[in-house]
Amino acid sequence: MKLTVETVRIKDLQFGESTSLRDGVLYVSKEDILAFAVGEPCFDTLKIDIARPGDSTRIINVVDVVQP
Incomplete structure (x- = not known):
């Protein structure tokens, strides 16, 4: 078996019923x-x-909200 690495252009990210890639989404x-x-x-x-x-959002590191 040969491992190949591919680059995929993602145009958008959305929630769906299952995780998949269709038409760049x-x-x-x-x-x-x-x-x-x-x-x-x-x-x-x-x-x-x-x-x-x-x-407009604030993304914090999970370490900031979870006790070590």
Whole structure:
């Protein structure tokens, strides 16, 4: 088996029913992300949003909100 590395141009990122790439749009399943992270005992609640360049938002390092 030969490993090949490819570059894929992503035009947009959106939430979808399943994680997939179609026509340059990366669809990410919010439910899959939450199901994966729910097993982590350090999170009391989880909220997932998409932040795009130019959006008015504040993104902080998780270390700032989780006790070491």
